[in-house]
Amino acid sequence: MLLVLAVLAPLGGGTQPAAAYDRYFTADTIRVDYFHTGGPKSGEVLALDRVVNDGPWPGSRTQLVDGLNLGKYLFELRDKATGTVIYSRGLSPLYYEWESTPEAKTVHRTFHESLRAPWPKQPVVAELKKRDAVNNFAELWSVEIDPNSRFVNRASLGQPAGKVWTVFENGPPAMKADILLISEGYTAADMPKFHADARRMTEALFATEPFKSRRSDFNVRALDLPSAESGVNRPNLGAFRRTPLSAEYNIFDAERYMLTLDNRTWRDAASAAPYEFVEILANEKTYGGGGIFNDHATSSVDSEFSDYVFIHEFGHHFAALGDEYYTSDPIYEAGQPAARVEPWEPNITALLNPATLKWRDLVTPGTPLPTPWEKEAFEEHSRAIQDRRREIRKRNAPEEEMNALFREQRVYEETLLSSMPHAGKVGAFEGALYEARGLYRPEADCIMFTRTRAGFCRVCQRAVARIIELYSE
Numbered sequence: 001m002l003l004v005l006a007v008l009a010p011l012g013g014g015t016q017p018a019a020a021y022d023r024y025f026t027a028d029t030i031r032v033d034y035f036h037t038g039g040p041k042s043g044e045v046l047a048l049d050r051v052v053n054d055g056p057w058p059g060s061r062t063q064l065v066d067g068l069n070l071g072k073y074l075f076e077l078r079d080k081a082t083g084t085v086i087y088s089r090g091l092s093p094l095y096y097e098w099e100s101t102p103e104a105k106t107v108h109r110t111f112h113e114s115l116r117a118p119w120p121k122q123p124v125v126a127e128l129k130k131r132d133a134v135n136n137f138a139e140l141w142s143v144e145i146d147p148n149s150r151f152v153n154r155a156s157l158g159q160p161a162g163k164v165w166t167v168f169e170n171g172p173p174a175m176k177a178d179i180l181l182i183s184e185g186y187t188a189a190d191m192p193k194f195h196a197d198a199r200r201m202t203e204a205l206f207a208t209e210p211f212k213s214r215r216s217d218f219n220v221r222a223l224d225l226p227s228a229e230s231g232v233n234r235p236n237l238g239a240f241r242r243t244p245l246s247a248e249y250n251i252f253d254a255e256r257y258m259l260t261l262d263n264r265t266w267r268d269a270a271s272a273a274p275y276e277f278v279e280i281l282a283n284e285k286t287y288g289g290g291g292i293f294n295d296h297a298t299s300s301v302d303s304e305f306s307d308y309v310f311i312h313e314f315g316h317h318f319a320a321l322g323d324e325y326y327t328s329d330p331i332y333e334a335g336q337p338a339a340r341v342e343p344w345e346p347n348i349t350a351l352l353n354p355a356t357l358k359w360r361d362l363v364t365p366g367t368p369l370p371t372p373w374e375k376e377a378f379e380e381h382s383r384a385i386q387d388r389r390r391e392i393r394k395r396n397a398p399e400e401e402m403n404a405l406f407r408e409q410r411v412y413e414e415t416l417l418s419s420m421p422h423a424g425k426v427g428a429f430e431g432a433l434y435e436a437r438g439l440y441r442p443e444a445d446c447i448m449f450t451r452t453r454a455g456f457c458r459v460c461q462r463a464v465a466r467i468i469e470l471y472s473e
Contacts (some may be wrong), residue, residue, distance in 0.1 A: 021061040024079060026157075029054040030147065031271075032126050033264060036095040039108030044099075046128065046141040051111065051152045054267070057118045058173035058274030062092070063470050064088075064118075065356030070344060071293055072096040072319040073130050074137050075115045080123040080144060087117045093296035094259065094321065113295075115366070117376040120147050133254035143463050160272030161244065162225035165195075168203050169219045173274035177471035180275035181222040182266070184247045184298075185232040185283035191224050197281055198300040204307040205314060208447075210461045217472035219275045227380045228468050232258070232282045237396060245269065247280050247298055249288050254329075256391055258282060258298045259290040265426055266296065275317055279310065285399050287406075291316030304403040308451050315448055315456065319464045322348040322447035324432045325443040328381035329390070330432040340438055346435050346463035347448060351440050357428060358440055361461045364425035372442050373420050378413070384407045401467045406451055414452045415443040426458055 031054035037045045064087050069088030079086050093112045098104055115126060123146045129137040145152065162183075170176055180203070183194040186297040191470070206215050225244045233241045233248035236255055241248075249255065259317075260266055260280065271280055279297040280374035282288075287306075291313030299310040315321040322345030340350045349357060354369040363369065385405065394403050417423060428440040433450075442459035445452055456464065 002358055006180050011473060018061050018394055021064065025120060025389040027057055028119035029271075030059045030117055030119045030145070031267065032117075032143070032145070033267075034113055034115075034141075036093060036113050037108065039097055040105055042108055042319055044095075044130075044140065045219065048143050049264075051145055053119070053156050054116060054288060055156055055271045056173075056274065058178050059276060060116070060471060061174050061473060062153075062473060066470065068466060068470065070239055070346065072344070075117075075130055075142070076127045076129065077117045077120065078125045078127060079120075081312075086120070089117075089319065091115075092292060093295055094261070094292055097292075098252065103252070103319050111261065114263060114267050115348060123147070130383065132346065133341070135154070135326040135344055137358065147264050154269045157268055157271050160223075161269045162272065164221055164223050164273045166220055167198060169221075170216050171219070173219060175473045177217055177276060177468055179218060179220045179272045179277045180270055180273050180280070181220065182245065182278060182280045182285070183223065183225050183227075184245050184260075184280045185227050185230055185244050186224075187228070187230055191226065192285060194224065194281065194283070195222070197283075197344065201216075201281065201299070201301065201307065201310045202278075205311055208311055208455050210456070210465050211306060212473075214465065214468050215469050219244070219274070221225040221275070223269065227283075232284055232285055234284075234286070241398060245280060247282055249286065252454040256288045257290050258295070258296070258300065259292065260296070277315065279314055281310075285301050287399070287402055293317060293320040299370055303399065305351075305406055305451055308376050308447065312447055315460065315464070319460070319467045320345060321347075321448050321463060322433045323462055324446055326346070326431045326434050326439075327387060343433065343439070345433065346466075347457070348444070348462050349428060349439060349440050350352060354428070359426065359462075361445045362442070362462070363456050364422075364427065364469040367422060367425050367427040367430045370424070370440060371422050371429050371444075373422060373429050374416055375431060375448055379431075381409075381416075393407045397413070410451050410453075413445070413450050414454075417452065417454075 031052050033049040035047045059138045066088045072092045076085050077087040093113045110188040122455050125144050127142040128140050130140040181198045187196045202220050205211050227243045233444045235250045245260045247260040251259045252375050282300045284300040285302040287303040289309040291297035297313040297317035342350050423444050426442050430440050432439040432441040443457035445454040446457035
């Protein structure tokens, strides 16, 4: 039997009347916690953990259905009685990254994850879909939820774990995109430093387009969450820490990659504030961070390149932007070119048909597709930089050595990438998403490609703007 599901708005997006929200939802947030397990023998298995009240709903009352077609997964909340999709969001949980690592072929792991939506008035079905081999969404897991069931905890968390304060505020949470910055590795005595770091990072983000022009569409708050000692966990150096959110370097054994795997704890802490986007600020000098689409992002604060990391990782978390670099040591296993399909990331293309390039309308007239650039020279220099970077980390050298290497790299790359015939033009430049061949980025340079001061390219700016429009009114 073919079941046709109604939706509140077409997949192309659009605004729903506030009456639709009032018909289906209360003023609270429902949070569905679940376990996401995989490995060489089990396949992909999901299991419900709990359903809880996550505080007042901070999101839009009219932008309920996500039509942007981003993320490896799609969360849909359907009214059980009618099958109507009443809320949806794309996402790419950490499990998605892990399943592409070599470890996933030999080890079973479980990740704790969450889905958030307005609190439904009547029974619903929470469904998680995943892209198949040709990037179409197919049902992976679903669970029925009766919001009035005794197995659903309707109580709010109560006393927050830390103190929430406002960096800047432009309006009610329902009408703005709400960012929450959380301290990690700051002692109680370090909190003035966290306040200064949070303001500095915020100003760096909002000095960058399109955030600069759209500042009025945002609220930014911060959460003081004191740690027992300064710094976060760094397993590769034996510098072990127990911090409130368990943020740590060496995720997937990558020295620069920092996230927290303690989803329940950080979610409970964040529930003290209205939020849609979270970035954890780590009180560390070592270069590092991470960003997961519609989950969380992190950045160290005292590296010379912390502003860049903060903005780059927020691009992943906020707008599902893909990494455009491809010459650093890979965390993930590369895909098979023979099975190439068009990536869902808005700033990456396989250029299967230049005539239908997804940013074709932004291509600079007269620019060839694919677009020639000084690829061999860039790669040769990058290989030498990566060799020196590995040697610096192996010696556990002072962070200033790494900063000096990055400064040297930045000077070379800014000079090379800005002097090419197609510099500053939108085209399709080969080399992106950890692969040297077969994937293309929109411009020669972008903050998603290098640590230069290029900012977001025009395609990335548009992708960011579309997310802003989904969360602000």
